[in-house]
Amino acid sequence: MTIATQARFKYGEGITLVNESGEAYLDGVSGTFNLSLGYNHPVVVAKVQEQVGQLSHMSSSFTEPYVSEVLDRLLDLAPAGIDTGWMRDITGSTANECAVKIAQKSTESTDVVSLFLSHHGQTQFATGISGNAFRRKGFPNSTASNHLHVPAPYCYRCHYKSSYPGCGFQCVEAIADHIQYGSSGSVACMIVEPILGNGGNIVPPPGYFQQLRKLCDEYGMMLIADEVQTGIGRTGYMFASELFDIQPDIITLAKGLGGIGVPVAAVLMKSRLNVLEKHEHSFTSGSNLISLAAAQSTLDVVAQPEFLDDVKLKGEILGSLLNELPSKHKSVGDVRGVGLMWGIEIVDEDGAPDVRKANAIIDTAFSDQRLILRGSRYGYGNVVKVRPALVATDDEIAEIVERLDAVLQKVG
Ligand SMILES: Cc1ncc(COP(=O)(O)O)c(C=O)c1O
Missing domain, CATH: 3.40.640.10 (Type I PLP-dependent aspartate aminotransferase-like (Major domain))
Known part of the structure; x- marks a missing residue:
């Protein structure tokens, strides 16, 4: 039986996961889309x-x-x-x-x-x-x-x-x-x-x-x-x-x-x-x-009155940054979402779903950029999800898209 050799994540803070070697990974998808308040929100903890x-x-x-x-x-x-x-x-x-x-x-x-x-x-x-x-x-x-x-x-x-x-x-x-x-x-x-x-x-x-x-x-x-x-x-x-x-x-x-x-x-x-x-x-x-x-x-x-207003604003920031990607990268066929729930649809030169590339983007984001993204075999399997926790800061949102942009630059 083989034992996983990947460094274990040790703790999470905000939208960041840190492994045993102290390396920090930015979680662009809030776990399994379930960490609405990130890894360690003090009120919930x-x-x-x-x-x-x-x-x-x-x-x-x-x-x-x-x-x-x-x-x-x-x-x-x-x-x-x-x-x-x-x-x-x-x-x-x-x-x-x-x-x-x-x-x-x-x-x-x-x-x-x-x-x-x-x-x-x-x-x-x-x-x-x-x-x-x-x-x-x-x-x-x-x-x-x-x-x-x-x-x-x-x-x-x-x-x-x-x-x-x-x-x-x-x-x-x-x-x-x-x-x-x-x-x-x-x-x-x-x-x-x-x-x-x-x-x-x-x-x-x-x-x-x-x-x-x-x-x-x-x-x-x-x-x-x-x-x-x-x-x-x-x-x-x-x-x-x-x-x-x-x-x-x-x-x-x-x-x-x-x-x-x-x-x-x-x-x-x-x-x-x-x-x-x-x-x-x-x-x-x-x-x-x-x-x-x-x-x-x-x-x-x-339910704090200003909390959801803030999510709406952050959603607009995330949406407008992601919407810049199709003009820079041919492989981004469509960008869609609302609030902090977005996906980018990855296509080949003919506009057909490109599952291989979508998976390469997710893998490269993790290995090169320490950015966690997710895909899904549901549908055509070619949509890369971007859904940070609702507590992500504006800077973290910009950082997620910047790293994704660098990955798209590399993967094509
Ligand atoms: C829309 C939707 N409904 C239901 C489920 C199932 O939830 P659970 O995994 O908690 O059983 C999921 C899980 O991904 C989901 O995305």
């Missing part, structure tokens, strides 16, 4: 340490008052109409399962509609509703017949070779056909990421979600916004549902809710959808006190 010292875990029979406090806080900040919640999960995957159970039970219908290129998690169920086949291969329980996948609003590479706005939202219109001819006739919900994160940082065009809302109403489907990546300030808004005026029935959260990487998830919904019995969706570590302390203190920071 102090609250979590205090909680561990007092009480790490009790049976969920006793944690309800603590859960209510966090939920009340989240619901105060949530879009209009979202007024109750469920916190018995610590991962985004099972939070999404919870949301679908709620939709299925409340509509007494079965089928789940989701987008090509979407990512909703990696339990067999969440893999099944996600929009790429490669992770389902070999796992028969992730290919259920009541999962319907429909084209995504990926304007840069439109499924129908149309262009916005002349397309008339063909990708939404087509969903009706998929339901008509591909479903069991009993559709419970549509689940969407406000920005398709792993699928390529795909930002739907203006008006898309309003069309989707209409369609869901027409078919009696619940609209679930999977805000596991976009929630808790990532787009400069507490919820991307606000930014895009999605008007979802259910919102799922995880990743950024734990602030410094503490696992915690939440499902928020309209109170008429509060149909689950406790025994229908509950996990040993769900609603544990460490997770709740992390969520509460993260909200203390992110």
Whole structure:
């Protein structure tokens, strides 16, 4: 058995990771897009340490008052109409399962509609509703017949070779056909990421979600916004549902809710959808006190009035710096994003997805520039993500793009 020889990272500070040799790496993607407040935000660290010292875990029979406090806080900040919640999960995957159970039970219908290129998690169920086949291969329980996948609003590479706005939202219109001819006739919900994160940082065009809302109403489907990546300030808004005026029935959260990487998830919904019995969706570590302390203190920071204004400004800086790259580097075909959630699409000379180059950029950024970036096999696999923690400074944002620019110069 071989033992990894790579120097181990020893500690993290702000958006920087430092290894055993003292070398500092700038994290341009906030861990797995989950360190909304960086590696060691003092407010969250102090609250979590205090909680561990007092009480790490009790049976969920006793944690309800603590859960209510966090939920009340989240619901105060949530879009209009979202007024109750469920916190018995610590991962985004099972939070999404919870949301679908709620939709299925409340509509007494079965089928789940989701987008090509979407990512909703990696339990067999969440893999099944996600929009790429490669992770389902070999796992028969992730290919259920009541999962319907429909084209995504990926304007840069439109499924129908149309262009916005002349397309008339063909990708939404087509969903009706998929339901008509591909479903069991009993559709419970549509689940969407406000920005398709792993699928390529795909930002739907203006008006898309309003069309989707209409369609869901027409078919009696619940609209679930999977805000596991976009929630808790990532787009400069507490919820991307606000930014895009999605008007979802259910919102799922995880990743950024734990602030410094503490696992915690939440499902928020309209109170008429509060149909689950406790025994229908509950996990040993769900609603544990460490997770709740992390969520509460993260909200203390992110809900400060000036905090999100600052994220919006930093997002504008990051966006405008990244938008300079296509004129300097032919391999950058598209730059898209909102707030601190950006992706650059890497293409070859013919404009086709260049996965090899995207991976080379990520590897070179790490080895030459000590800059951590991420890609994803979801979608075409050619989008390099830039998503620093919300606490990144203007200088750090400029530094990330400067190092990326140097990498593009080298890799071509
Ligand atoms: C949009 C989205 N939903 C759900 C998940 C699954 O979350 P978890 O890994 O916490 O199960 C992810 C993870 O990447 C995600 O990006």
